[in-house]
Amino acid sequence: MIEPVLANDFDRLFEIEQQAHLVPWSKGTLLNNQGERYLNLKLSQPGQIVAFAICQSVLDEATLFNIAVAPAFQGKGYGKRLLKALIEQLKTQGVQTLWLEVRESNHTAQRLYLSLGFNEVTQRKNYYPTTDGGRENAVVMALYL
Numbered sequence: 282m283i284e285p286v287l288a289n290d291f292d293r294l295f296e297i298e299q300q301a302h303l304v305p306w307s308k309g310t311l312l313n314n315q316g317e318r319y320l321n322l323k324l325s326q327p328g329q330i331v332a333f334a335i336c337q338s339v340l341d342e343a344t345l346f347n348i349a350v351a352p353a354f355q356g357k358g359y360g361k362r363l364l365k366a367l368i369e370q371l372k373t374q375g376v377q378t379l380w381l382e383v384r385e386s387n388h389t390a391q392r393l394y395l396s397l398g399f400n401e402v403t404q405r406k407n408y409y410p411t412t413d414g415g416r417e418n419a420v421v422m423a424l425y426l
């Protein structure tokens with residue numbers, strides 16, 4: 282089931298965030314990413330949230346700031362279902378372009394985005410911190426809705 286994220290979902294979202302990301306957001310950052318301009322969706326299996334997406338719209342452009350699937354549920358099609366649902370909702374809101382940034386090394390996520398029609402637009406050099414204290418490029422992708 283895919284539904285909007287509610288304020289009291291954030292504890293579970295933070296658990297998934299910590300499990301799924303190499304360099305997770307803090308709880309504070311996660312909590313700051315809600316409000317009027319956000320379209321945040323969660324995908325639930327009976328009894329628990331297993332994935333979420335955080336997206337912000339400004340006029341006719343939107344940015345996917347975060348998408349994460351709990352590790353035990355990855356590779357089962359949930360990420361794709363969630364992103365497709367998000368795209369459909371953005372279309373009904375009149376959004377024309379969905380932007381995102383992804384680590385250059387994150388081939389799983391890039392494959393998901395390419396399979397949904399995103400194109401690589403540019404790269405931001407040394408954009409993300411890495412766990413070994415280095416930096417990694419971001420790939421900027423866009424989907425024209």
Ligand SMILES: CC(C)(COP(=O)(O)OP(=O)(O)OC[C@H]1O[C@@H](n2cnc3c(N)ncnc32)[C@H](O)[C@@H]1OP(=O)(O)O)[C@@H](O)C(=O)NCCC(=O)NCCS
Pocket residue numbers: 301302346347348349350351354355356357358359360361362382383384387388389390392393396
């Ligand atoms: C990236 C992520 C959101 C994808 O969600 P998912 O539910 O695991 O992926 P899905 O099962 O929906 O698969 C979607 C596509 O991703 C690719 N994919 C998924 N798992 C893969 C794997 N283990 N290896 C290679 N490609 C994979 C495939 O192209 C797949 O499409 P297909 O099944 O039509 O071939 C999820 O793995 C995740 O949360 N990863 C950690 C956090 C992250 O990297 N977030 C994105 C960057 S902000």
